[in-house]
Amino acid sequence: MHLIVHHWDTDGITSAALLVRALCLEDFTNMTASIGEFRFDERIRKAIEGAEKLYVMDFNVPGEVEKVNIETLFIDHHTQPRIRNPKVKQINPSLDGEYYPSASLVVSEYFGLWNAWSALGVVGDIGERAFEVPRVNELLDREGLSREEALRLVELMDSNYIAMDRGAVEKAVAVLLSQGTKELLEYEPWVRRADEIRRTIEETLSSVAERNGFAIVEFESPFNIISKVARRLVWEMGFRGAVVVNKNFHGKAQLYFRVSKEEAERIDMAEVIERLRTLGTNTGGKREVLGCVCERDKIEDALKIVEEYLR
CATH class of the missing domain: 3.90.1640.30 (inorganic pyrophosphatase (n-terminal core))
Structure with a gap:
C-alpha cells in the first residue's frame, strides 16, 4: 500500500x-x-x-x-x-x-x-x-x-x-x-459549507484593530478561518501584515501571522517560528506566514513575541 x-x-x-x-x-x-x-x-x-x-x-x-x-x-x-x-x-x-x-x-x-x-x-x-x-x-x-x-x-x-x-x-x-x-x-x-464560512469571515473582519499599519483581530470560533482572515487583511485590505488570534478554537488557541511581500524582506519569519516553538507551541510556516497552535494560557506570551515585530 x-x-x-x-x-x-x-x-x-x-x-x-x-x-x-x-x-x-x-x-x-x-x-x-x-x-x-x-x-x-x-x-x-x-x-x-x-x-x-x-x-x-x-x-x-x-x-x-x-x-x-x-x-x-x-x-x-x-x-x-x-x-x-x-x-x-x-x-x-x-x-x-x-x-x-x-x-x-x-x-x-x-x-x-x-x-x-x-x-x-x-x-x-x-x-x-x-x-x-x-x-x-x-x-x-x-x-x-x-x-x-x-x-x-x-x-x-x-x-x-x-x-x-x-x-x-x-x-x-x-x-x-x-x-x-x-x-x-x-x-x-x-458549496453549502463554504457559504456558511463566508458569512463567519465577514463578521470577524468587522472587528479589526490597527497598529503601525498592521491589522490585529481576536475572536472565538469553531471554524479554522484565521488564514483566510489574514489573507483578506493583507492581500485585499492592504495592511503591512496581520496578526489573527482565535482564542478558543476547540479548546485550544490559534495565532496566525502573515506579512506582505515587502515586510517579508524585513521580518525573519524562521526566527519568529523558532521563538514561538520555545514556548512549547506547535508552530510552522514559511517566508511570509506562520501558524501557531497552543494551549489557551500560552497565547498571550506567543502574541507578545509576534508583536515585537510590528514596528
Missing part, C-alpha cells in the same frame, strides 16, 4: 491528486494530519507501519520525516532543513534558495504533469497574486476556467479544513480525481 500524507489545504489536496495521477497509483491511501497540527499523530504512524512507500506532500514536518524507516518521497516548498535520512528523497526548491509559491508547482515540475490542479495549488496559497504567474493563467485558460472560478474552487476545497472535517479533506482527493474540475463548482457539500 502506498500512503500519501498531505497538507489539509487546496495546495495539499491538489499536490496529492497530481501525485496519484502522475504515478497512476491505484492501491493508495491518503491522509491528512489533525488539522492545525504539524505532526504525525498515532493514526498516521500506524498507517506508516503498514505502508510500503510513503509520500509527504506540502506538509512541513521535516522532523517527522527524518524519523521514518520506509522509502519516502517528500515534496514541499516550505523553508526547511535538508533531510539526512537515506530512505527519504526530498524535493524542495527552497533548499537551493528558490522560491516556489506552491507545492503543486513543485510536483508538476518534478513529474512533468501540468493541469488546472497545478494552478489551483498556487491560487490556494497566494490568492490573486497567483494570476501574476504566467503558467497559472495558461493552465486555467487551457481548461476553460476563469480567475473567479479558480478562486471559488479554492474556497470550496478549503471549506473542508476550515470546518475541521478531516475526513472531508481526505475525501477531497478522491473527489478531485473523479470529477471534472468545472463540475466541482456545483459540488453541493462544499
